[in-house]
Amino acid sequence: MKLLKQAVLPVAAVSMLALGACTAVADNPEVGxxxxxxxxxxxxxxxxxxDHTTLVAAVKAAGLxxxxQGDGPYTVFAPTNAAFAKLPEGTVENLLKPENKETLTKILTCHVLAAKALSDPIKQMVDNDGGTLAVKTVGGCQFTAMYDKDKIMIKDGQGNIANVTIEDVKQSNGVIHVIDTVLLPSS
Incomplete structure (x- = not known):
């Protein structure tokens, strides 16, 4: 009986750890x-x-x-490849050129908040501010957050609306919200 307990306990412990690891991943949405x-x-x-190969290439080109990868916390509104594809033809290729690094960096940092902002607190702040919330980004952009039927939307400096398609993707240094439109500064 003692031998059976010694054999079962480690197996049970490993099983519980594996289940805990699966739960930690299951709590986070899958992306791309x-x-x-x-x-x-x-x-x-x-x-x-x-879904984020263009964003990753842009982050690398901008030196970000x-x-x-730093401590953060950061909130990143992460445009998909399809979001970048909605930009006028040649825009992405042009932004990735070394001579356009400053512009690319500005655009990318306008997708970043210097805080961990999960969806429920964002919605609460929108409610507290009467339906819209002014959001200042790391890149100095002023955007407007709002939501409709539980879907968060961000209005950029040019009036474009980005919908959050996957929210609350928790990271060790913040959170990602996947969006369907690239956010642009006001000119």
């Missing part, structure tokens, strides 16, 4: 066909998403990898 891990940084998780 890849599991997102709370133990990884924004950059580490984004690099695994098939180290920043977004």
């Amino acid at each position: 066909g890849a599991p997102m891990y709370e133990s990884k940084t924004i950059v580490e998780n984004a690099m695994n998403s098939d 990898v180290d920043t977004l």
Whole structure:
């Protein structure tokens, strides 16, 4: 009997740890066909998403990898490849050129907040401010957050509306909200 207990306890402990690991991943939405891990940084998780290859290339070209791997906390409104594809033809290729690094950096940092902002607190702040919330980004952009039927939307400096399609993707250094439109500064 003592031998049976010694054999069963380690198996039970390993099973509980495995179940806990699955639960931690299951709590986080999958993005771009890849599991997102709370133990990884924004950059580490984004690099695994098939929907964010353009964003990752842009972050690398702008030299923001180290920043977004830092302690944070950050909230990143992460445009998908399809969001970048909605920009006028040639825009992304032009922004990725070394001579346009400053403009690219401005656009990307306008997708970042210097705080961990989960969806429920954002909605509460929108409610507290009468239906819209002024949001100041790391890049100095002033955007407007709002929501309709539980879907958060961000209005950029040019009047474009980005819908949050996947919210609250928790990271070790913040949170990602996947969006369907690239946010642009006002001119």
